[in-house]
Amino acid sequence: MPDIKRLNLITYLGRYLSIFPASVSLAQEVCRGEGKILLGAEMDGVPCGLLIADSQQDEKLLLEYIRINEDSLRMGIATALINACVELAPGRNLECHVTLVDEADLGLMRFLEKLGFEHVDSSDTVVIDRNGTTVRQWEDFMAAKGSGLIRRLEKKGLRVVSMAEAGKTVMSSLEKNLDGRFPDDMNPFFASHDILVDYSFIVLKGSEPLAYSIVVSDDGGKTAIVQFLATASDYVGSGVFFMCLASSISAFARGEQCSKVAYTVFEKNMEMRKIQEKYLAFKGQQFWRQFLFRKSGQFLAGAKLCG
Ligand SMILES: CC(C)(COP(=O)(O)OP(=O)(O)OC[C@H]1O[C@@H](n2cnc3c(N)ncnc32)[C@H](O)[C@@H]1OP(=O)(O)O)[C@@H](O)C(=O)NCCC(=O)NCCS
Incomplete structure (x- = not known):
């Protein structure tokens, strides 16, 4: 089983960021500090997984990033990271917004479903070039x-x-x-x-x-x-x-x-959908589909948090 560690900023920047290049803006946010939970997974002292969550909102913990090394997949490492994350926020909902960009995201969605996350809403983010x-x-x-x-x-x-x-x-x-x-x-x-x-x-x-x-x-x-x-x-x-x-x-x-304008519409927001079709259907606009998964807060046994 992996060791799951809570990381400080120095360890994250020094040992994890080059292996798990979280997006630049997320890394910048992490460096600004407030409310971020960083969890690292290590096997024999070598980083093999990273989870970043935002704990700023009272009622929920937002899972912003999770990735496991190619050579450590399907060994229960991501499950251990999520369990440790839930342990840090008993009673809160854990939310994850998956943006569908490529095939890898489908794997992430199957994984979240397996862990008992519920798919609660979908949205489209539309980006229009000026x-x-x-x-x-x-x-x-x-x-x-x-x-x-x-x-x-x-x-x-x-x-x-x-x-x-x-x-x-x-x-x-x-x-x-x-x-x-x-x-x-x-x-x-x-x-x-x-x-x-x-x-x-x-x-x-x-x-x-x-x-x-x-x-x-x-x-x-x-x-x-x-x-x-x-x-x-x-x-x-x-x-x-x-x-x-x-x-x-x-x-x-x-x-x-x-040079760009972006907005997000949730699938269930019929009023906004109509507005979108009627007034905002621009030529050449791009869509990113996002899926919102939620897991009700509960203590899950089995993860060991050290460090
Ligand atoms: C999704 C991901 C986190 C899973 O990590 P993992 O350590 O392999 O997951 P686990 O071993 O804990 O898997 C637990 C269960 O989830 C399901 N699961 C995991 N990956 C899956 C996949 N690719 N397809 C279907 N089901 C999957 C399986 O049921 C698995 O149990 P099993 O191996 O006994 O069948 C990993 O594949 C990953 O890092 N993907 C890239 C995610 C990404 O793009 N992140 C960046 C933006 S947030």
């Missing part, structure tokens, strides 16, 4: 239809402001209105990365916020990620989301800063 074709497609759509839709909403007294120009009153009104009116998991004050304030918009009626699109970037502004697109519960189905979404996409089409 180029002559996509910009023209958006401008044509806005000229033919989009601008008219916005004018109709403006006649109903709605207006849209970017976060850059929103000011204190609008932002505190947004903060006050969040509870109960907007989905809990779309709180703009908990955006995961730097908010691009010129690309993020709030729809207002008077000073009351009705919808928002929050755009962030985790690569210094090269890629604009639409992280939250939310409508107040009493305005769902009224089309107000379109004002902020269209403003964000227009800012992207106009601006020079971001």
Whole structure:
């Protein structure tokens, strides 16, 4: 059986990173430190497996990376790593988001199923390049239809402001209105990365916020990620989301800063699926399918955690 060790940063960088080249951005996050759990598996003192999990969210532990050396597969090493990880977070759910890029991911999915993870949702991450074709497609759509839709909403007294120009009153009104009116998991004050304030918009009626699109970037502004697109519960189905979404996409089409825009749609989110088909089907866009697996927290016997 392998030794499963909790790694410190020095050991991870010195002995594991070259064998398991986790993605550059993940490695950078690990170096920043907070909340990462690093577990290494060793056979006779030689690293043969690595697991990285994020423990920052209270109710869950997010399994971000797991990989076993080619010559150590099917020996129960990944199972031992997962068991040790669950042991570190009793009572919490363990989640893993698998992005389907190649055949190896199918193996990972079979493995998670074998360990009792449940496949709870799927999503598509769509990435659109900013180029002559996509910009023209958006401008044509806005000229033919989009601008008219916005004018109709403006006649109903709605207006849209970017976060850059929103000011204190609008932002505190947004903060006050969040509870109960907007989905809990779309709180703009908990955006995961730097908010691009010129690309993020709030729809207002008077000073009351009705919808928002929050755009962030985790690569210094090269890629604009639409992280939250939310409508107040009493305005769902009224089309107000379109004002902020269209403003964000227009800012992207106009601006020079971001060369790509990305957003994620969950399979079960039928409303967003319709929006996607109707307004966001760009030529040449790329899709990454992601599968969300979850395992309810429980103590699993059998793993030995040393170091
Ligand atoms: C998936 C992976 C972690 C499994 O590691 P492992 O140490 O070989 O797994 P285990 O030996 O603990 O397997 C436990 C069970 O899971 C299932 N399983 C594991 N790998 C599987 C595969 N490739 N196909 C189908 N089932 C698989 C089997 O039922 C296995 O039990 P068995 O060997 O008795 O049949 C490993 O193949 C891997 O590192 N894959 C690459 C993952 C990757 O791309 N990670 C980076 C992004 S997160």
